[in-house]
Amino acid sequence: MKVRVDPERCEGHSRCHALAPELFALDDIGNATAIGDGRVPPGLEEKARLAVANCPEYAVEILEDAG
Amino acid sequence: MTDSKPGAPAVPDPEADAGAPTCPVTGQGGDPAIERPPVTDWRTDWDHLDPRWRDDPFPIWDELRTGPIARTERFEGAWLPTRYEDVKAIAYDTEHFTSRRIVLRHKKYEDPPLPAPPITSDPPEHKAHKRVLLPFFSPQEVGKLEPMARRICNELIDDFIADGRCDAAQHYARHIPVRIIAYMLGVPVRDSDRFIRWIHEILEVGIVDDEIGKNATKAMRDYFRHHIALRKEGRTEADPDGPEPDLIRVMMDGSLNGVPFEENHVLGTLNLLMIAGIDTTWSAIGASIMHLGRHPEDRTRLVAEPALMPTAVEELLRAYSPVTMAREVKKDVELGGCPMKKGEMVLLSFPAANRDPEMFPDANRVVLDRQENRHGAFGLGIHRCVGSNLARMEMQVAIEEWLKRIPDYRVVGDVTWSDGTVRGPRTLPVAFG
Numbered sequence: 001m002k003v004r005v006d007p008e009r010c011e012g013h014s015r016c017h018a019l020a021p022e023l024f025a026l027d028d029i030g031n032a033t034a035i036g037d038g039r040v041p042p043g044l045e046e047k048a049r050l051a052v053a054n055c056p057e058y059a060v061e062i063l064e065d066a067g
Numbered sequence: 068m069t070d071s072k073p074g075a076p077a078v079p080d081p082e083a084d085a086g087a088p089t090c091p092v093t094g095q096g097g098d099p100a101i102e103r104p105p106v107t108d109w110r111t112d113w114d115h116l117d118p119r120w121r122d123d124p125f126p127i128w129d130e131l132r133t134g135p136i137a138r139t140e141r142f143e144g145a146w147l148p149t150r151y152e153d154v155k156a157i158a159y160d161t162e163h164f165t166s167r168r169i170v171l172r173h174k175k176y177e178d179p180p181l182p183a184p185p186i187t188s189d190p191p192e193h194k195a196h197k198r199v200l201l202p203f204f205s206p207q208e209v210g211k212l213e214p215m216a217r218r219i220c221n222e223l224i225d226d227f228i229a230d231g232r233c234d235a236a237q238h239y240a241r242h243i244p245v246r247i248i249a250y251m252l253g254v255p256v257r258d259s260d261r262f263i264r265w266i267h268e269i270l271e272v273g274i275v276d277d278e279i280g281k282n283a284t285k286a287m288r289d290y291f292r293h294h295i296a297l298r299k300e301g302r303t304e305a306d307p308d309g310p311e312p313d314l315i316r317v318m319m320d321g322s323l324n325g326v327p328f329e330e331n332h333v334l335g336t337l338n339l340l341m342i343a344g345i346d347t348t349w350s351a352i353g354a355s356i357m358h359l360g361r362h363p364e365d366r367t368r369l370v371a372e373p374a375l376m377p378t379a380v381e382e383l384l385r386a387y388s389p390v391t392m393a394r395e396v397k398k399d400v401e402l403g404g405c406p407m408k409k410g411e412m413v414l415l416s417f418p419a420a421n422r423d424p425e426m427f428p429d430a431n432r433v434v435l436d437r438q439e440n441r442h443g444a445f446g447l448g449i450h451r452c453v454g455s456n457l458a459r460m461e462m463q464v465a466i467e468e469w470l471k472r473i474p475d476y477r478v479v480g481d482v483t484w485s486d487g488t489v490r491g492p493r494t495l496p497v498a499f500g
Contacts, residue, residue, distance in 0.1 A: 011447075011449065011451040012201065013445065014206055015381075017206065018377060026205060026206065028202050028205065029202060029205070030205040050438065053439035053441070054381070056445075056451075057447065058441075
């Protein structure tokens with residue numbers, strides 16, 4: 001599983017970072033990016049799903065088949 | 068700022084307000100709702116200043132959501148979407164809707180309206196107008212203010228805890244955000260009551276009384292002019308331990324493509340930071356304390372499960388969203404079969420969107436551990452509230468510190484609500500102990 005933040009949609013609500021700081025980093029203006037290549041370490045899948053379900057801009061997505 | 072004339076403007080006299088009432092927030096004198104004809108049909112004649120809306124808007128929105136976007140001929144003609152999808156569509160559509168007017172007034176009294184960047188800015192300028200502020204409101208930066216917020220909350224509680232009762236809106240919630248934004252801006256906290264009164268005059272009374280609204284806006288701009296002039300002389304009245312740079316300095320030094328921001332821009336942004344940084348979070352804290360006072364099951368759960376707090380704060384933000392914005396139609400457009408004409412206004416009710424059962428199952432119930440919560444309490448799209456991270460921190464700290472010291476309390480009298488653009492309790496009598 002991988003996570004991705006669409007930079008065109010992200011408006012810096014920083015919900016993903018609050019819910020899953022292991023998976024999402026914020027830049028200097030508070031917009032989010034996936035940490036590293038976005039791969040979700042085992043055990044953090046639920047946090048990844050919460051991040052998706054709480055983004056008001058639908059900017060966070062899960063790529064299930066990312067290996 | 069390079070074109071401003073030398074010489075400081077008239078210095079606002081801190082004593083001038085001494086005899087004035089601290090804050091006419093409970094509806095006495097100048098209550099804009101009193102003289103308005105009552106609404107008989109919300110679909111064709113809605114009015115967000117009607118006392119029924121003020122006291123309990125939720126059934127009104129529930130009814131309106133089942134029909135087309137509501138219309139009123141009040142406010143020189145305006146629309147009211149109440150479904151999440153419609154509110155979101157308008158918030159995203161900067162081609163047909165401009166943010167240059169974001170408060171729905173009895174009439175559009177200024178043309179063009181005074182700018183308050185970035186909230187009144189449209190693309191493409193909006194991005195740069197917002198960017199200058201964002202680094203100071205990131206979660207990391209506002210995290211540095213958390214110890215101060217906890218100290219403020221505890222000092223306030225110290226003042227009333229022995230009484231066994233207090234007005235949680237007037238004696239607690241009201242004082243938290245204003246002290247923090249004063250610190251960030253670089254102005255003295257002792258002026259807090261003035262700030263709160265100006266905001267009341269701009270956002271509540273000023274919606275129907277142009278003169279009062281204009282005068283308060285002018286007073287606030289003069290206030291910031293004075294503090295800018297002080298800085299140009301190498302002086303400041305900021306907290307000596309305050310941030311460096313403070314937000315007044317940030318805006319004074321701000322520029323776009325090498326051109327310094329004009330005075331109108333600087334003053335507009337500073338006014339915005341003060342207005343947006345006070346009433347809104349005060350309202351959210353008060354509504355949260357009200358909810359927890361009336362729902363002991365939620366209160367005891369939060370006391371027992373402090374880790375639930377961030378999720379609970381989001382749910383309280385959804386259910387009691389304080390902020391309603393507006394847009395002006397820039398280009399004729401049809402939405403949901405409604406022909407919206409250039410120049411008409413749209414009341415953009417994020418609070419109504421956040422109660423839409425199509426988006427939020429069991430929308431009228433507070434579910435503290437709601438797992439999926441894409442609420443738009445801080446707006447949707449490019450105008451996401453600059454201060455959202457600050458507001459969240461203040462809310463969480465204010466509720467946590469309250470519950471640590473007052474885990475058991477109840478609402479013991481009538482709650483009164485503010486009018487218009489920012490909704491929250493303005494009197495909230497509670498008893499404890």
